[in-house]
Structure formats: C-alpha cells, structure tokens
Amino acid sequence: MAFIDNQLVTFKNMIEESIKTGGVKGKESMIRSSQLINLIHDAVKYELIQLGVARNQIFPRFGDKKPEIKLAGFLKQKDQDVCVVPSNVRKQPLIIDWGPMAFQRKRDPYGYEYSNNTLVINVRSQMSSLAKNSDTLFERTFAEAHNLHMRYSHMVLGEVYLIPIHEYDDEAVKKNQVAFKKHQTDVEKYISFFNSINGRNLDDPAYMYERCTLLVVDFSKPQPRLFRSSDELKRAGVISSSFEIEYATLGFDNFARDILNIYDSRYDINNLMEK
Template identity: 45%
Template sequence: MANLITIQRAVDNFKELIETSILEGGIKAKEAMIRSSRPINNIHEAVKADLIRKGISAARIHPPLGETTPELKLAGFIKQKYQDVSVSPEGHVPEEEIMTEGILREATDYYGKDYTERTISINVRSQMSSLAKNFDTLYERTIAEAQNLHVRCPKMVLGEVYMIPVKEYDASVMDNNEIAFIDRIGAVEKYIKSFQAINGRPNYQREDYKYERVCLLLVDFQQSPAKIYSTNQELYDDGLLERNSDASIEELSWETFTDSILESYNDRFNG
C-alpha cells in the first residue's frame, strides 16, 4: 500500500499542528488543538501503517487506516473501553456473551472472551507538559489499562506507544504567540526506567500489569525535523542521559515495536 505515513512524518505533523495553533491563538488554541486529538491521531496512523508494512491486512485494523472510528470497545475485568488501535483475529468472528465474572458480571460483551483475547490492542498516548508533576497518575493509569484486559484475557497481546518531549514547550510565552522551550530537561531517565519495568511479558500467566511491548517515543520538538531518540548513544550525545545510567531506550524503541508485538502474538496463538 503506497504512501503509508512514517513515524517521522507523524511526529512532524504533530509538531506543526501544535506550533501553528500557538502562533495563531496562543495557549488556548494549543489546548484546543490537543483536545481535538488531531495531533495524536498522526501517531495512531503511524502505528496502523507500520502494522500494514509488516504484513497485517488493512481489513483487520480498527479504526481503518485514515479513520478515527469505529474503534473496538473491548471488555476487561473492570470496564469496557474503546481501544486506540486494534488488530482483529483471522478466522474468528465475534460471539456475543453475557459476562459472568468481575465488576462487569451480567453485562453484555459484544465480541466474546475468545475473540477479545485474540485481538491485539495498542494504546497511543502523549504527555506534553508537567512531565514530573503528573507522572504518578499517568503511570498508574497505564498499568491499570493492561491489568483490566489481562486479568480477563491473560494471553492477550497489548502494546503501548507513549510520547513525551525531552524539552517542554514554554507555556509562559504562548499567549504572546511565541514558541519557546524550557531549558530544563524533562524526567527522561525516570520515564525510561518506569516503562522498562512494564515492558515485555513472555509468560502470560504472570505480571498482568505489563505490556507485551512498550514504545517510548522521546522527541525533541525544538529541532526541525523533530528528533526521535532510538539509542542510548543519541541520548548521551545530547546530554539527556548519564553514561553510567542503567536505563535503556533501545528496548523501547519504535524500530522494533511492531515486530515485537507480532512476534508475541505468533508465539501465543500460531506457535
């Protein structure tokens, strides 16, 4: 399929939308742009595009390429929730069932446990400001999403793409329609180590709070094009990570994300 968006193009589109909104309308316009989901939808599209490049039929991807609806609303142990990007299983059809366990007992699951467990779900998130201040809440929410589905469907393959800036946009000058960045570097090492702790779940009978694969997109939006960090050496060179740190972005990089997701899926269901 031609003209599939790359992650670099997606991140640059994100940057352009945010910065254009600041230049045209200040902080309120920037906040409205983020609420519109237009910037983050570019990352959704990059995930879908990479799945297609790796051989997944476009017909199995929800929402379809280029669309934001319909999403699959899958039932876990605690709640039913629309999934950002899903890959439906081949050779299986949804079978409506009444749930018998958990908080959702007696609720209708429109897909059924077997279909849900064989569906790949990938969450896509970003946090563009107050990285240190909001960390605990955001991290707890990330863990809870995995637990919700894994408690009910232990073999389910889950992915997470989480994007943060290595330098935050400076909100103090936005109402002057100016783009500037805070020199203070965000909590890069803390984010890397925290996502390493929930990355990789080879044994589906354990660690339901983990994802089969996490991608942490560390982006310097001050550069044009935006710089995506994929190796520790790049982080060392730009002073974002101490050389003696035991944090590693390489196991969380975009380059191997979809390969890892599909490998986990094949091991679980086709091996």
C-alpha cells in the same frame, strides 16, 4: 526519513501553528481534538501494514478515528486505540457476568476467544506538566494493562507513549509565541518505568505489556528528533553516561515486528495477515 519521523514533523507543525493562531486555547484545543495523537496512531498502523497485517482488520482504519473496538476487561469496557481483530475466530456475544460490571448486565459483543485473539495497542502522549503528572500516568498505564490481562491472560498488548524532552514554554504560549522550557524532562524516570513493564511473558504480572515503546522526542529542533538509543540520548546530554538501561529496547522502529512475533508465539499469525 521513516514514516514516524514524517508524522512527528506534522505533529510539530500542527501544534505550533495552533499556538501562533490561538495561544493557550489554541494549543489546548488542538491537543483535545485528538488530531495530534492520531498521527502516532497512524504511524503504528502504517508499520503493521508494511509487515503484511490486513488493512481491513485494523480498527480504526488507517487515517480514521472511528470505529474503535470496545473490549470488556475485568473492571470495565473501554475503547482501545488500535486493534487488529482476528479472522477465522467467531464473535460470540455474551452478557458480562464477571467482576464489578456483573450487576450491570452489560453486553460484550465479541466474547472471550475473539477478544483474547485481538492484538491491542494503546497510544498516548503527555506534552506538558510531565513532572507533575508522572505518577498519574504510571498508575493509569498499570491499570489499563491490568484490566485487560486479568480477563485475557494471553492477550498481546502494546503501549506507545510519546514525551517531549523540552515542554513548550507556557509564558510564551500565552503570547502566541513558540518557545521551549530550558528544563529537560526526567527521561531516565520514564525509561525506567516503561522498561519495568515491558516484555511480558505469560507468567509475568498482569500489569505488564508484551511490548512498550517510549517515543522520546526533541521538538525544540527545527526538525523534531526522535531518539533511538541510549547512546544517542547520552551524547545529547538527555540521560547520564552511567544510566544502564538500553533505551533501544523501548524503541519504535522494531515495535510492530516485535509485537507481531509475540503474537505469532501464542496464536495463528495468519489470522491477522493479508490473504
């Protein structure tokens, strides 16, 4: 079993234990604690390390929540979920004199070259109210990439997003019970969105990402199932047989290798690797 699959087993066990012991409040507390999403953070870091990325250049470190690297984009400074910082590129602190932050005279502790050479991967999930929140998700995902790429046009930026096929049933959760809604998430909508912002080249719009991964997971199974291809999704009845986008292009298994290859095409990959 791949590391990501083991992490998803732990994810399922943790959220369901929180439901059994704390109901709605327990589930909400577990999600807000960031313990669940940090399992996915570590899956990303694990894959990078397996490919030779230097452990001590990954922030936060594998297994840790802090410290995060706060990068200054065009619109705002923001902590990034997973960063691999470059060796042999000096930090050159400066005062922010661009964009809407200029009047605040905030300090950028890293500078342009160091930030531009940093590999940045954002990791998110949405476990409930997916239909209601999809537009907000899409807009926020657009904005995060735009903020960074408007400042750092060559930055290699990744996005990993987890969605369940079946959401946990709210009425059951109120009774401290684990059950799932029969209605399926509109997975085609999510695949279509992430496919449209995946695979950014240097002449592509700033709102795109160099590599996106959409983790489509069925937590209703005794062991959560991470889908890996359109064929698997079609055979399970999750997407229609006529759906044309290949989900494997958004898959997790090759995410780390793909994004490192993109980095290698723009920068010195040795600046990220274990010496």
